[in-house]
Amino acid sequence: xxxxxxxxxxxxxxxxxxxxxxxxxxxxxxxxxxxxxxxxxxxxxxxxxxxxxxxxxxxxxxxxxxxxxxxxxxxxxxxxxxxxxxxxxxxxxxxxxxxxxxxxxxxxxxxxxxxxxxxxxxxxxxxxxxxxxxxxxxxxxxxxxxxxxxxxxxxxxxxxxxxxxxxxxxxxxxxxxxxxxxxxxxxxxxxxxxxxxxxxxxxxxxxxxxxxxxxxxxxxxxxxxxxxxxxxxxxxxxxxxxxxxxxxxxxxxxxxxxx
Amino acid sequence: xxxxxxxxxxxxxxxxxxxxxxxxxxxxxxxxxxxxxxxxxxxxxxxxxxxxxxxxxxxxxxxxxxxxxxxxxxxxxxxxxxxxxxxxxxxxxxxxxxxxxxxxxxxxxxxxxxxxxxxxxxxxxxxxxxxxxxxxxxxxxxxxxxxxxxxxxxxxxxxxxxxxxxxxxxxxxxxxxxxxxxxxxxxxxxxxxxxxxxxxxxxxxxxxxxxxxxxxxxxxxxxxxxxxxxxxxxxxxxxxxxxxxxxxxxxxxxxxxxxxxxxxxxxxxxxxxxxxxxxxxxxxxxxxxxxxxxxxxxxxxxxxxxxxxxxxxxxxxxxxxxxxxxxxxxxxxxxxxxxxxxxxxxxxxxxxxxxxxxxxxxxxxxxxxxxxxxxxxxxxxxxxxxxxxxxx
Numbered sequence: 001x002x003x004x005x006x007x008x009x010x011x012x013x014x015x016x017x018x019x020x021x022x023x024x025x026x027x028x029x030x031x032x033x034x035x036x037x038x039x040x041x042x043x044x045x046x047x048x049x050x051x052x053x054x055x056x057x058x059x060x061x062x063x064x065x066x067x068x069x070x071x072x073x074x075x076x077x078x079x080x081x082x083x084x085x086x087x088x089x090x091x092x093x094x095x096x097x098x099x100x101x102x103x104x105x106x107x108x109x110x111x112x113x114x115x116x117x118x119x120x121x122x123x124x125x126x127x128x129x130x131x132x133x134x135x136x137x138x139x140x141x142x143x144x145x146x147x148x149x150x151x152x153x154x155x156x157x158x159x160x161x162x163x164x165x166x167x168x169x170x171x172x173x174x175x176x177x178x179x180x181x182x183x184x185x186x187x188x189x190x191x192x193x194x195x196x197x198x199x200x201x202x203x204x205x206x207x208x209x210x211x212x213x214x215x216x217x218x219x220x221x222x223x224x225x226x227x228x229x230x231x232x233x234x235x236x237x238x239x240x241x242x243x244x245x246x247x248x249x250x251x252x253x254x255x256x257x258x259x
Numbered sequence: 260x261x262x263x264x265x266x267x268x269x270x271x272x273x274x275x276x277x278x279x280x281x282x283x284x285x286x287x288x289x290x291x292x293x294x295x296x297x298x299x300x301x302x303x304x305x306x307x308x309x310x311x312x313x314x315x316x317x318x319x320x321x322x323x324x325x326x327x328x329x330x331x332x333x334x335x336x337x338x339x340x341x342x343x344x345x346x347x348x349x350x351x352x353x354x355x356x357x358x359x360x361x362x363x364x365x366x367x368x369x370x371x372x373x374x375x376x377x378x379x380x381x382x383x384x385x386x387x388x389x390x391x392x393x394x395x396x397x398x399x400x401x402x403x404x405x406x407x408x409x410x411x412x413x414x415x416x417x418x419x420x421x422x423x424x425x426x427x428x429x430x431x432x433x434x435x436x437x438x439x440x441x442x443x444x445x446x447x448x449x450x451x452x453x454x455x456x457x458x459x460x461x462x463x464x465x466x467x468x469x470x471x472x473x474x475x476x477x478x479x480x481x482x483x484x485x486x487x488x489x490x491x492x493x494x495x496x497x498x499x500x501x502x503x504x505x506x507x508x509x510x511x512x513x514x515x516x517x518x519x520x521x522x523x524x525x526x527x528x529x530x531x532x533x534x535x536x537x538x539x540x541x542x543x544x545x546x547x548x549x550x551x552x553x554x555x556x557x558x559x560x561x562x563x564x565x566x567x568x569x570x571x572x573x574x575x576x577x578x579x580x581x582x583x584x585x586x587x588x589x590x591x592x593x594x595x596x597x598x599x600x601x602x603x604x605x606x607x608x609x610x611x612x613x614x615x616x617x618x619x620x621x622x623x624x625x626x627x628x629x630x631x632x633x634x635x636x637x638x639x640x641x642x643x644x645x646x647x648x649x650x651x
Contacts, residue, residue, distance in 0.1 A: 056418070069418075108547075133262070
């Protein structure tokens, strides 16, 4: 079983939804970033999503975009992220996934990427601009490395595409909660519930809900239709306002109980 | 071959949320566009509204001086002043056929924005135009035109504040508004099916030019030359001639100031393969895959990528891509103004410049067909500034 599936199922078994915080690599700065990742891990994050900054992030809202561009100014590269993760391999209880746009992965070299992700203990890659049709080369490069290619689906993914994604889904499936970009929203559209009722039975891997989520209360209505929640912009905002990863995880762990 | 590819270039590298609307457009492209009803409506609009066929003009003064026949395909004479209207009307019609109410566009030089705003006004659609803040100030004349036509202009402050950032923002908006909105992509780049769809609407340029050349010169041209930013006027001019191997296809990219290490807009000459804005193509990028800023004196060429079909034509050797710098483009601009009484867009001036700069290597009496993609009224501010710097 993928380490990502295992971490999420283990959280569910203890009566709560898994929590997947997202933070762009090198935010708020290169040193503090790793301290915050450690704090998120120590605070009980089940999977940690590390953003690989890209100059042209089309699926991101303003909060994540601004943070990513700052990280690029701090000199963050995929090479640096993988090297630093490699040095810390085994240090985190949480599963680690990298979320980034395709071009930096492609330029790194897909074969090399598969090798280095495995060496650095990366459990999965989320590539928001790589739909099923284009994902063959990356899947081939990751095959057998222990790093999974995570599928994203959304409100407008028709049933036949859900079935195609279900055939290749490993680790977990990332359900994008809104027709829009990342970023905190006051409420999620009601149609999310109806769509999740289609998504849930289509996949054998856990379902993680992401985009627009800032508070545990937002995920409560989804009951057992989801297994995990991804939270990004809210964490970035919290760090900008002087908060930290430990406090963030405390709130989420307390609020994310199943039921 | 995989869908939407030209050799190794093309594809659909977009968020899953954009796949359904792209597949919907692909379906419409394959069913609605070829239908007799659509083609009749489109053809009538091109004739009666755009003013097609556009003239094919043999420059008498320059041809005499250069020793070869310089022919201009006069897209600058189209309604709104550029080739962009062909595509905007085609996609506007398609938008209406698909039952959507809003035309969304991005624009660099402003010409695609003006064309889309025009098509939207005429077809009774709403129009939203995303434009980099830098371009808003460089092209204030076109911003005013779009406003008059009823479009809502959204200036984009992120990134380099130019076309690539306007495209990022437009793609984001489209994710959210896809149920009511058609993204009228402005050039033959982006994810499949846009490169093919835009080429389909722009290939009227080459079809007309071929027929006009046969009628006026009695033969096909020896060269077809067009500027390449995203590459829609070029692919429109080239497409009809691709099967005619004896016709040399020359795309002209912007070399910026031409100084070593300067910013430029020449990904086919100086870029590497990569993925941006939904397609695998040639890109200006760092070794880490971050997109590098581009530059050209012509705002419409100021883009770090290029349409994937051009990358495919380059890889196969069917088309050749040259570069022209800002000064050479300016000189061609002045030459065409003074010697033929035509004020070309700075984008098109790059294509004219290639012909002027290669006078020694072009055999005498050749027929050189240059796509004059647009008129230069919009560029007066840039020209003024450039001349001030020349004098200073």
